[in-house]
Amino acid sequence: MSFKIAFVGAGSIGFTRTLLCDLLSVPEFQDCEVAFTDINQNNLDMVTRLCQRDIDSNGLKIKIKATQDRREAFEGAKYIVSCVRIGLLEGFETDIRIPLKYGIDQCVGDTLCAGGIMYGQRGVAATLDFCKDIREVCEKDALFLNYANPNAMLTWAANHYGKVNTIGLCHGVEGGHWQISDALGLPMNEVDIICAGINHQTWYIQVKHKGEDLTGKILEAFEKHPVYSKTEKVRIDMLKRFGYYSTESNGHLSEYVSWYRKRPGEINDWIDLSSWINGETGGYLRVCTEGRNWFESDFPNWLKADPKKYDGTQRSSEHGAKIIEGLETGRVYRGHFNVVNNGCITNLDDDAIVEVPGYADANGINIPKVGKLPLGCAAVCAQSINVQRLAVEAAVHADRNLLIQAMMLDPLTGAVCNTYEIEQMTDEMLAAGERWLPQYAGSGEIERAKVRLQNPKVQVKEGYEGAARLHTKTVEEMKADREAATKNAAEADKAKKD
Secondary structure (H helix, E strand, O other), rough: OOEEEEEEOOOOOOOOHHHHHHHOOOOHHHOOEEEEOOOHHHHHHHHHHHHHHHHHHHHOOOEEEEEEOHHHHHOOOEEEEEEOOOOHHHHHHHHHHHHHHHOOOOOOOOHHHHHHHHHHHHHHHHHHHHHHHHHHHHOOOOHHHHHEOOHHHHHHHHHHOEEEEEEEEOOOHHHHHHHHHHHOOOHHHHHHEEEEOOEEEEEEEOOOOOOOHHHHHHHHHHOOOHHHHOOHHHHHHHHHHHHOOOOOOOOOOHHOOOOOOOOOHHHHHHHHOOOOHHHOOHHHHHHHHHHHHHHHHHHHHHHHHHOOOOOOOOOOOOOHHHHHHHHHOOOOEEEEEEEEOOOEEEOOOOOEEEEEEEEEEEOEEEEEOOEEEOOHHHHHHHHHHHHHHHHHHHHHHOOHHHHHHHHOOOOHHHHHHHHHHHHHHHHHHHHHHHHHHHHHHOHHOOOOOOOOHHOOOOOOOOOOOOOOOOOOOOHHHHHHHHHHHHHHHOOOOOOOOO
C-alpha cells in the first residue's frame, strides 16, 4: 500500500520518531511516502537524520522529504499529523511566567487555565493555516490527525472553521487504563474500559474484568495503593467526589478545576514532586527545556545508539498509526478519539469536541453513541467546554472581549483572580505573544494592550516562582545522569503515558 503521510512540527523530539516507527512497523506501509516539515531547520535536520537512519537500518527504500515549505510537504498527502508547539519554548515560558505574577500556579498550562487558553490563541491561528493548505494541496478528503495541544480547541477549530476532517489524539486514556489495572492487580489486557468526556477530562465510566463491573472498587484500590495514594491525591479526591476516575495526571487535573491550586499554602497538600507530572509548578516547561537542551547538545550520541526496529517489538500505544492501519487494511482498531460530539454524549453540547470510544476499519472511523455522562462528570466537562468555545471564537475572530471572558470562566483563573487582574494579565499575555498572534496584531488589539499596560491597574508578584518550582538543570548538571537525561529528552513532547 502506497500513500503519503506528512508530519508538521516534525522537529518534535519524541513524537515524530515514535509515530514513524509505529507506522513503518506495519508491513503493508513499508513503501509509503514520508514528508517532514518544521519551522526550526536545526531540529528538522536532527530528527530527519535519526529517522532516516532508522529507515535505512531496517532495509527500507523510503527517503524522507524534509522541507520548511509546508505546502511542499503536504502536496498529495493522504494523512497529516500535527505535533506542533506554536511559540516553541519561548512562548510556553510566557504561558507559565505571566500567570504566576497574578498568582495562577500551573503545572502544565497547555490545555486549560490561563496558559492553555493563550496557547490556544497561537495554535488556532496556525491550525487554520494548516487547514487551508490541506484543502488546497493534499489528497481529497485527507485526514488530519491532531496531537497538538490544546487538543480540543485545535480540533474544534480545524473541524468547524478549517473545514478539514480532523481527529484529535491523546494517550491519557491508555495511561489511566494502565493505572487502574495496576491498582486492581489485574493484567491490563483483561480490564475492559469505556471512557467518555472531553480531552484531559475523560471519565472511566465503566471498568470490567471478565464481565464483572469493578467501577465501584476503584476508589478503595487507589486509596490503598502504596504509590498512587501519594502521587494521585487530586485524582483520588475527584474519584471520591464524582464517583469516576479521570484520565489526566494529578498535575494536569489540578489546574483544570478550581479547588486544588487556588491557595499557595495548600498546593503541596495535593501534589507530589517525585515526578513533574504529579503537580510541580511549571513542571512540564522544565522538562521540555531540559529535554530540548540535552537533545541539541547530546545529539551525536543519539546517532551512535541503536536504531529503532520496525519489526513490531518497539511499537508504542499511540493511536495514529493504528487508525491509519485500520483505515487502510481493514483490521479493526478500537480506541478513544477526540471528535465533534454530534449527539454521542447526549448531555454535552453537539458542537463540542468529546473524547469517546471509536472504531477505525475499512468503513472509516465510526463513533458509537455513549448516551448521558453521570451528571457531575458532565457538569465538570460542560464548564471546560464553555471555556474552550470562548477561546476558539476569540482566536478565530481576534476578539479580546471573548478572550477575557474565557479567562474569567476558566475554573482556576477565576478562583485566583478578580476581573481587573484577569484583564491586565490578558493584555500582558497578548503583548508577550505578539509574534505568534498575527490575527490580534492585525486587529490592533495588541497595540491597544501595550498602551493600557503603560498604566497598570493592579499590582503583580514580580519574580514569584510558585508553590512548588524546581530548578531547571543545565546540560552540565544533566551529564551526571546521562541515561535519565536521554530518557527525559525522548519524553519531552509528552510522548509517554501521562
